[in-house]
Amino acid sequence: MTGSTDGGAAPAVRSPRGERRGGILEVARLAGVSASTVSRVVNGRTGVDPVLAERVRDAAAELGYRASPLARSLVLGRTQTVAVVVPDLANPSFQGMLHGITRAAAHDGYRVLVADSAEDVDDEASIARETRMRCDAVILCAPRTPTETLAELTPTLEPVVLVNRTLPGSGVPSVAIDYADGIERLAAHLAGLGHRRIAYLAGTRASASDAVRRDGLARFALAHPEISLVTIEAGVGLADGEQAADEVLAADVSAVLAFNDLVAVGLLRALTERGVDVPRDISITGFDDIPFAAYTTPALTTAEVPVEALGALAWQRMAAVLGGTPPGVDEVLVPELRLRGSTGPAPAE
Structure with a gap:
């Protein structure tokens, strides 16, 4: 067995494709600097002479050297990862939001860790x-x-x-949907069809x-x-819409505004x-325009949320905050109505 010829320094390795790759010591030798200088350069630290x-960068490129992501995070004190906490990962609306976040974050070199609180208010903060x-x-x-608890929680999570x-x-940056505008326009749509007694299948009280x-x-x-508006306490999922069917029929309404598309689809099935x-006897609207809302029978009238x-x-x-720049004013997006087959004229008296 032959010994090392470089005084114990880590030998160069080869990638699966066979390219020669050097370690940090080999980069340091080629550049004529110390290993600590190489570390500062590849990890973006300041205070190194530009020459x-x-x-160092030329030597690293020649040797195909890349800093270990784990080592880089330890040096910089950053993980390049952002957590996203959602109430219900099974809800297609939250999946759409996550898609928007992860794609944008990846463009900036960040990864996303997803946590699902499963609609558990007591567990969400922890x-x-x-x-x-x-x-x-x-x-x-x-x-x-709750708002008071959230106000106490957010300073401990910054950014x-x-x-x-x-x-x-x-001062906490936010983006939101104008749900009030969307539900008002859905209600106006039903009123325009002649409906005079309408039920609202409400979501959970914990939902802002x-x-x-x-x-x-x-x-x-x-x-x-x-x-005449009748509020029926329901929930946020398919089963909640199904379970509300008998109460909807007992309320003697001609139309229903469901909290979201999942509730609306559950009610439609029941x-x-x-x-x-539907819609000859009862019209139904959802909210969100999840991907399969247009494929129910009949297709669901809803308000499209650009998740x-x-x-x-x-x-x-978030990128602005992480970069130390002002995040800009809070923004509120307005949903667009998608009128489909689940709504129709009010039945004759």
Whole structure:
């Protein structure tokens, strides 16, 4: 067995394709500098003479040297990873937001760690804190945490960005959807079809976006006293819509505004199984325009939420904060109505 000829320095290795790759010591020898200088250059540290830094970069390129991501994170104190906490990963809307965030983050060299709080309000704060310990920052998507608790939580997570939630006066950047505007326009659409008794299948009380929808419907009711609005407590998933079917029928309404598309699809299925014709007997609207909303039978009338764009905007705010620049003003996107076959004229008296 032959011994090393370089005084114990790590030997050059070859990649799976056979290219010669040097270690940090070999780069240092080729550049004529110390290993610590190589480390400072490849990890972006300042304070290295530009001429030496250029020699290091040339040597690293010649040898095909790349710093270990783990070592780089230890040196810089950064993981190049951002956590995204969502209430329900099974919801296609949150999947769309994640797609927007991850694509934008990847463009800037960041990866995303996803945590699902499973609609558990009590566990959401601890999940956010635990993920922050493993990442450089946190994006909270539609957090269910009460406002007072959220205001106490966000300073412990900084940098942090909120999606579909705001904390006025806190300085926490946010992007959101104007759910009030969307639900009001859906209600106006139903009123225009002659519906005078309409049910709202509400989401969970912990959902801030549900509170915004209720505010929008309250404004609509004031402006349209001829319309009777009935609120039915439901939830956020398919099963919640199914379970609300009997209460919807007992309410003697001709149309339903569901909290989201999942609730609407669950209700549509349950009513169809009971022999109710949609939209001849009852019209149904959803909210979000998830991918399969256009493929139900009948296709679902809904309000389209640009979730991928929302995710990209959230990342823009986060990238600004991480880069030490102002994140810009909070932004609110307006949903667009998608009128399809699940809504029709009110049935004759």
